[in-house]
Amino acid sequence: MLSKNQLKYIQSLGQKKPRDEANLFIAEGPKLVKELLASPNCKVVQVYALAEWIKNNPAVRADIIEINQQELEKISHLATAHQVLAVVEKIKWKGEPQFHGTLSLLLETIQDPGNMGTIIRVADWFGIKNVFCSPDCAGIYNPKVVQATMGSIARVRIEYCSLPEFLKKHNDIRSYAAVLDGRDITKMEKPGEGFIIIGNESKGISAELLGLANVRITIPGKGNTESLNAAIATGIILSHFV
Amino acid sequence: MLSKNQLKYIQSLGQKKPRDEANLFIAEGPKLVKELLASPNCKVVQVYALAEWIKNNPAVRADIIEINQQELEKISHLATAHQVLAVVEKIKWKGEPQFHGTLSLLLETIQDPGNMGTIIRVADWFGIKNVFCSPDCAGIYNPKVVQATMGSIARVRIEYCSLPEFLKKHNDIRSYAAVLDGRDITKMEKPGEGFIIIGNESKGISAELLGLANVRITIPGKGNTESLNAAIATGIILSHFV
Numbered sequence: 001m002l003s004k005n006q007l008k009y010i011q012s013l014g015q016k017k018p019r020d021e022a023n024l025f026i027a028e029g030p031k032l033v034k035e036l037l038a039s040p041n042c043k044v045v046q047v048y049a050l051a052e053w054i055k056n057n058p059a060v061r062a063d064i065i066e067i068n069q070q071e072l073e074k075i076s077h078l079a080t081a082h083q084v085l086a087v088v089e090k091i092k093w094k095g096e097p098q099f100h101g102t103l104s105l106l107l108e109t110i111q112d113p114g115n116m117g118t119i120i121r122v123a124d125w126f127g128i129k130n131v132f133c134s135p136d137c138a139g140i141y142n143p144k145v146v147q148a149t150m151g152s153i154a155r156v157r158i159e160y161c162s163l164p165e166f167l168k169k170h171n172d173i174r175s176y177a178a179v180l181d182g183r184d185i186t187k188m189e190k191p192g193e194g195f196i197i198i199g200n201e202s203k204g205i206s207a208e209l210l211g212l213a214n215v216r217i218t219i220p221g222k223g224n225t226e227s228l229n230a231a232i233a234t235g236i237i238l239s240h241f242v
Numbered sequence: 243m244l245s246k247n248q249l250k251y252i253q254s255l256g257q258k259k260p261r262d263e264a265n266l267f268i269a270e271g272p273k274l275v276k277e278l279l280a281s282p283n284c285k286v287v288q289v290y291a292l293a294e295w296i297k298n299n300p301a302v303r304a305d306i307i308e309i310n311q312q313e314l315e316k317i318s319h320l321a322t323a324h325q326v327l328a329v330v331e332k333i334k335w336k337g338e339p340q341f342h343g344t345l346s347l348l349l350e351t352i353q354d355p356g357n358m359g360t361i362i363r364v365a366d367w368f369g370i371k372n373v374f375c376s377p378d379c380a381g382i383y384n385p386k387v388v389q390a391t392m393g394s395i396a397r398v399r400i401e402y403c404s405l406p407e408f409l410k411k412h413n414d415i416r417s418y419a420a421v422l423d424g425r426d427i428t429k430m431e432k433p434g435e436g437f438i439i440i441g442n443e444s445k446g447i448s449a450e451l452l453g454l455a456n457v458r459i460t461i462p463g464k465g466n467t468e469s470l471n472a473a474i475a476t477g478i479i480l481s482h483f484v
Contacts, residue, residue: 123465222367232364233477242464
């Protein structure tokens with residue numbers, strides 16, 4: 001049973017400001033919550049779950065509060081509330097990210113939360129460890145982004161920063177900008193390291209960032225559609241580069 | 243100015259039953275409407291547009307009704323209504339689809355409208371002409387699917403049918419089933435023709451359909467995430483096969 005204050009508090013974590021102030025985020029559903037509970041990178045503060053979930057997860061070592069379906073629906077951000085919701089501390093990554101000998105992603109102005117989460121997920125599939133995002137990308141702790149990552153949020157390090165400054169600082173590493181008139185990625189050698197830059201879907205990569213990139217790359221197409229979804233483009237490029 | 247009846251009628255086309263009965267669908271936004279107006283495959287029945295759009299599109303030969311922003315918002319299915327909405331006849335494709343010497347897609351139980359539309363779009367990017375869907379896939383004329391195709395709906399032939407029966411009928415053409423434990427697509431030769439089967443994201447391809455497929459294929463991954471989004475998997479496979 002949740003008090004009114006508890007209800008309000010959990011609901012507030014769906015919004016950016018309260019989330020940032022509390023340094024917490026929420027994650028939902030048995031699969032995602034299980035992954036976060038098992039991750040060495042995550043600290044789950046509280047679990048709100050139906051009796052069914054609690055029964056099926058006897059080994060979980062976390063502070064669990066049993067709630068009913070009606071309460072779950074009130075705190076859930078999913079279209080269909082699903083058994084369990086966890087409140088989790090924002091992830092703190094240890095040490096400095098490594099860029100040599102590996103590929104990293106740079107995302108500029110990816111505003112759709114679904115796209116953002118899906119890009120993190122596909123990055124994880126291909127073993128990418130670091131993703132750097134312009135400050136105007138969708139926030140990684142937005143509930144829609146968290147859900148779309150399907151747990152990859154706990155395995156891929158995501159940071160927000162000025163991408164032009166980032167490229168200037170790390171100009172010893174080659175950067176590849178995904179554009180519509182660049183080199184055919186299917187005919188290039190796999191780069192052993194580098195930054196892959198993905199821009200906003202309708203506007204593409206900004207002129208400033210493009211000016212700083214070393215190589216323009218393109219996914220060759222045959223049809224008439226003007227562009228690819230940003231997450232799909234990321235997946236295709238990684239599948240050829242990794 | 244729209245009458246109450248007109249308003250109700252256009253709104254009703256957001257739902258499957260009235261849409262099927264009228265044999266019509268709706269499409270929104272300047273880019274998509276412009277593509278459908280220009281497509282030889284589409285017949286636009288009616289355009290509802292703001293004065294601004296009408297002024298910017300003087301050459302359009304269609305029945306146009308000027309409406310105001312408030313009216314547009316009432317009939318729009320977008321989060322942000324955008325200048326114009328068109329009522330379009332469902333597309334009738336002429337002749338028989340050709341499968342020899344080309345790749346086609348088979349989609350089984352793709353239920354998310356955004357995924358469905360994005361798959362059509364990526365198919366179009368790679369020049370795929372034919373997509374066959376199991377009857378429980380999201381409907382292609384669902385407004386969310388139409389918008390996500392970004393105009394590819396007018397260039398890719400989409401049909402709904404029993405996929406097992408389809409494969410049995412066309413068993414002279416090789417079929418490739420996307421699974422998690424198949425042959426590495428990055429090490430295969432590009433097939434000149436064939437059917438690529440994409441299954442439901444959480445359940446994958448049904449046992450029945452899998453039993454009928456010739457080759458199991460897989461996108462090699464490095465990370466820990468269990469699977470890829472269905473639209474991303476489609477894009478990656480096509481980028482290696484086309």
